[in-house]
Structures are given as C-alpha cells and as structure tokens.
Amino acid sequence: xxxQICNKEKEYIINLMQITQLCGVNFYIKDFIINSIYKYxxxxxxxxxEKNMEENIKxxxxxxxxxxxxxxxxxxxxxxINILKITKTGLINKYINDKxxxxxxxxxxxxxxxxxxxxxxxxxxxxxxxxxxxxKREDLxxxxxxxxxxxxxxxxxxxxxxxxxxxxxxxxxxxxxxxSPSKQMIIIENxxxxxxxxxxxxxxxxxxxxxxxFDLWFIIPICIENYVCLDKEYINGINIINDIIYSLTNMExxxxxxxxxxxxxxxxxxxxxxxxxxxxxxxxGKEEIYNIKSDVILKIFNDNLFIHSKHLETLNTLENNFLxx
Numbered sequence: 001x002x003x004q005i006c007n008k009e010k011e012y013i014i015n016l017m018q019i020t021q022l023c024g025v026n027f028y029i030k031d032f033i034i035n036s037i038y039k040y041x042x043x044x045x046x047x048x049x050e051k052n053m054e055e056n057i058k059x060x061x062x063x064x065x066x067x068x069x070x071x072x073x074x075x076x077x078x079x080x081i082n083i084l085k086i087t088k089t090g091l092i093n094k095y096i097n098d099k100x101x102x103x104x105x106x107x108x109x110x111x112x113x114x115x116x117x118x119x120x121x122x123x124x125x126x127x128x129x130x131x132x133x134x135x136k137r138e139d140l141x142x143x144x145x146x147x148x149x150x151x152x153x154x155x156x157x158x159x160x161x162x163x164x165x166x167x168x169x170x171x172x173x174x175x176x177x178x179x180s181p182s183k184q185m186i187i188i189e190n191x192x193x194x195x196x197x198x199x200x201x202x203x204x205x206x207x208x209x210x211x212x213x214f215d216l217w218f219i220i221p222i223c224i225e226n227y228v229c230l231d232k233e234y235i236n237g238i239n240i241i242n243d244i245i246y247s248l249t250n251m252e253x254x255x256x257x258x259x260x261x262x263x264x265x266x267x268x269x270x271x272x273x274x275x276x277x278x279x280x281x282x283x284x285g286k287e288e289i290y291n292i293k294s295d296v297i298l299k300i301f302n303d304n305l306f307i308h309s310k311h312l313e314t315l316n317t318l319e320n321n322f323l324x325x
Contacts, residue, residue, distance in 0.1 A: 005036045006056040015247040016059070017237030018211040019204070021228055022221040023281050024241035030221055033241070037219070038187060041071040069185035069217065076190050080165045081157045084172065091172055098179040162194040163203065170206055177214040185217040192224040204229040228281050230274045242286035263318040290323065 005012045012033055014020070022030055032053075039050065040057040043066045055063070072091075074080055083091050116135055123133045157165070173186070191200060208231070210216050222228045228238065230251075238248040248254065254277075255268055302309055315323070 001060055003037070004058040004061070005033050006058075007032055007036075008052050012241075012245055013247075014239040014241075014245060015236050016217070016219075017234050018217050019207060019231070019234040020217070020219045020237040020239065021234075022219065022239050022241055023223065023228055024239075024245075024284075025223055025282055025286065026241045026243070027223075029245070030241045034187060034189070034219065034221065037185075038071060038073050040066055041069040041185060042073075043067065068183065070182045071185045071187070073187045074169075074189065077158075077162055077165065077194060080162070080169055083169060084157060084165065091176065095172060095176055095179075098176060163199045166195065166203055167206070170210065173216065174210060174214070177210075177216070181214065183215045183217075185219065187219045189221055191220055192222065192227055197227050200227060201229060204231070208234070223282055225282060226278045228278055230277055230281075238281070240281060240284045242282075242284065244285045246285040263322040264316075292323070 001016050003014050003016045005014070012029060014022070014033065022033065024030065036053045036056055039046065039053055040055070046054045057063070059068075072083070074083070085092065120133050120135045160168075173184070177184070191203075195203065207216070207218050211218075230238070232251050235248050235251060240246045240248070251270065251273075255270070255273060258273065259266065259268060299309060
C-alpha cells in the first residue's frame, strides 16, 4: 500500500509492505520518513520542533487512526536489550503477564501463596504494638516481574551476539502474537552495523516466515551495498530514497525494462540480475559523477595493500560507449 508522508509543501511516497526495505543514501529524507511514521503510530505528543511532522501520514490517501499499528522501534543493541529486560512497560513484562493469565499456574501459585502466608505469620509474632506485616496475592506477580534476565550461561545480555538477541526478539514477538494478536509495526535501524550480510539474509527469512502467520510489518533501512534482500514476494516494498524516491516493481517488469534498454540484446537470468541490482540499488535515483579512472586508482591502492579486487566481466565496446555517452 502507498504511504504518503508530508513535509510542509513536499510529499514523499513509499510502498509499504509487510517487509519494507528503505534503501538509498538520502539520510535526511529517510530519517524524516522513519521519524514521521514512528511518531504518528506511537501516539506520542508532538513537540514544538516536530510541527512539520504533526498528523502528516496518509495511507492510500486516507488518514488512519494513530492506533492503527502497535509500533516498536529498535535503533541498536541497547534497544534490543531493553526490550528483552523486565521493565514496567516492556515486552517481556507483557509476555509474563500473558503467560500467567493464559496458562494454569494455579497449583504452583497456591504453594507459594501458602508458604508466604506462613512466613508473614511468623514475622508478625513480634513485639510491635501497632503494626503488622501484610501480604497480598498480587504481590506474587510483582515478585516475578522483579526477576533478572540472563543468558543460558548466567551472563548479562550485553554479552550475547547481536544476531542471537534478534532471534530471541523474534521469538518474543511470536509468543506475544500467539497469545494476544495485534497489528504490529517493527522498525529496525542500523541493522548493517549489528549483523553481517549473511546473518541478515537468514534474519530476513525468519521475519518473512512471521509475516505469513501474523499481522506483522517490518521497516528496515538499508544503505550498504550488496546488503538488501531482493525477494520477489516483497520486492515492491523496496524503496530507494535518493534525489528522488523510486519504488521497485515486480522482477519481470524490471527485467523487461533492462533488456529493452541495454546497449545490445542480452537475455538476463534472474540470479545474475539480482546480483548486479544488489550492487547498485543504493545509487538508483542519485545524481552521480562517474570517473572510470577512479577504479584504476582504487586498484593501485588495493594492490599495494595486497587486497585484490575481482572484476567479474569486462565491458565490450557497446557497453563502454553507453557509459561514456
């Protein structure tokens, strides 16, 4: 679906799918889009300096309620750890409460309840004249909520690898959705600085699996070359934010467009085309100054550092003339 984000007299339009990747290197517009979406659906009060973001979101030309999505924003490892820690308003706290309410722990709770009552009876066998120690059943829940979360080796969460924290985060989301389903949007920023390209591909498959079963919507900004996942199913959710905003169409249309405009007749295999698109996707829609000599100078530096770049193919005359035209 089309999301329109207004910035005074300007309007930015992106395709929103259950997995949306925001590519490109126009960080000002990209940040404005992400901040606008988060602010709108988080239901937070707009500050004075956020006036140009106030109520500036439309979906398919319609204004939706600010509660349309339950929204989560992760900017890095610290946010992930905070989500996985027990806090009053945290997701883990919601998970604990949902579990207690939906699973029959009655026998175990009764045992603890009776033991605590005995403790308080003994505590009140004291010399005080006017005071007593009291205990309420709901204090049991407070006790659980004051638990400490460690990894399976009793280490702090900070020592867990980023990819493992992300996996546990997805498990937490899945568990909560199974107990109390909701329409949820999850923004994950700086993912290239958290996990490797190979780890991201596996992570992408995991979130894709979740979108099949739950009403989950992921927004993931990407700016590093060769990092984006060009998945046929969610390719329309790839938006390239540069001098203009360009949203990808289906793979068949892209292939036809390239074959129709290539300097000579060439039939492209999907795998080959995807490999090349991943290398250039962050540059589409951005005015570039091309200097072929820069590749020569780069090779000089890298050869001196014993870093050998691989040129998979050489250009023929038609391709070379096309680049120079």
